[in-house]
Amino acid sequence: MRLLVMNPNTTASMTAAIRVTATAAAAPGTEIIAAQPRWGPESIEGHFEGYLSAAAVLDRLATFDTPFDALVMAGFGEPGREGAQELLDVPVLDITESAAQMAMMLGHAYGIVTTLDRAVPQIRDRLLTAGLLQRCAAVRGTGLGVLELEEDPERTVEVIIETAREVVRAGAEVICLGCGGMAGLQERVAVALGIPVVDGVAAAVKFAEAVVGLGLTTSAGRSFAPPRPKVIGSWPLSTHLRPSPGRAQNTPRPAAFSAQTSGI
CATH class of the missing domain: 3.40.50.12500 (Rossmann fold)
Structure with a gap:
């Protein structure tokens, strides 16, 4: 089992600390990948930075090129989880x-x-x-x-x-x-x-292991149905920030939602 733990800010030392905690909580055989957005605030202390971070995290997820079995979002009280649930076809938990x-x-x-x-x-x-x-x-x-x-x-x-x-x-x-x-x-x-x-972080890792172990994932029946295909100008931004971006193997959930159908 491989879990992606996403730090919502761009401070690498905090990402490293979150990785240590997640790894300590994980069961033997669970691999932890810790990541952070490619752009955004160095810390999140309010709604403005929170919404910037949510966009940056979704952008990072849309271009993440390593497969994972569940996502742990390591921001406390911050927005964006619901968007990730729509985007991904794996369980999404927040701390x-x-x-x-x-x-x-x-x-x-x-x-x-x-x-x-x-x-x-x-x-x-x-x-x-x-x-x-x-x-x-x-x-x-x-x-x-x-x-x-x-x-x-x-x-x-x-x-x-x-x-x-x-x-x-x-x-x-x-x-x-x-x-x-x-x-x-x-x-x-x-x-x-x-x-x-x-x-x-530790609690979300253990819940993620349980959900994946039970073979469950987010319901796409209504609230978290996949995004509808439409033009989203200049998104994902990370595509323009690195020379050879890879598309995430976990995203997007529907085959129709792609760089082509999104007008990117």
């Missing part, structure tokens, strides 16, 4: 819903610790859309920017633990780390708190 779903298996209420406070409404909206907000006790920001997470790892862990304690006081029995850049910190936070801490 937001995967973390929350796993947390609800472990306790009555869960909470999320994320980066900046401005990310909180975006995450809550995502949980509401997914039907997962009812059992969320609280979402709190640490005040750390995404790129700041890597600057001082010890300070990052301290701030996450301090913020997580606030979330526990709000009623959470399980904590979710609300940023792909926090990958790998769950064990230290769990020891400090004495309750389960879920890393979304």
Whole structure:
């Protein structure tokens, strides 16, 4: 089994950290490929950068030239997953819903610790859309920017633990780390708190393995039906950024949706 784990930003060090966490969570025989968009923001801290990233991720997927059995999208609370579900013929999981779903298996209420406070409404909206907000006790920001997470790892862990304690006081029995850049910190936070801490990357990898193992994939019956063939000017952009792009063996889902029928 081969899983593609997609970092939604263009920071290579974060992609590497996500790869380490995904590989540690994967079962023997599961191969992890970690990738990032060819263009887009270096970090995502708001709706503007989120939508830019969503387009960049879809662009990367449309030109990805290595086959994979499932996709894990490693952006917390960010848009684009539904587009990937339409585009790909393999299961697509994101770390937001995967973390929350796993947390609800472990306790009555869960909470999320994320980066900046401005990310909180975006995450809550995502949980509401997914039907997962009812059992969320609280979402709190640490005040750390995404790129700041890597600057001082010890300070990052301290701030996450301090913020997580606030979330526990709000009623959470399980904590979710609300940023792909926090990958790998769950064990230290769990020891400090004495309750389960879920890393979304690890949770999504395990769910992806289960879905693929059961032979299941996204339903194309209605909501996530393949994109209709139409002209999309200058897309995918990555085609113009490298000399010899390869078409993804996983995409597009319908044979009719191609560079030719899309007018590219």
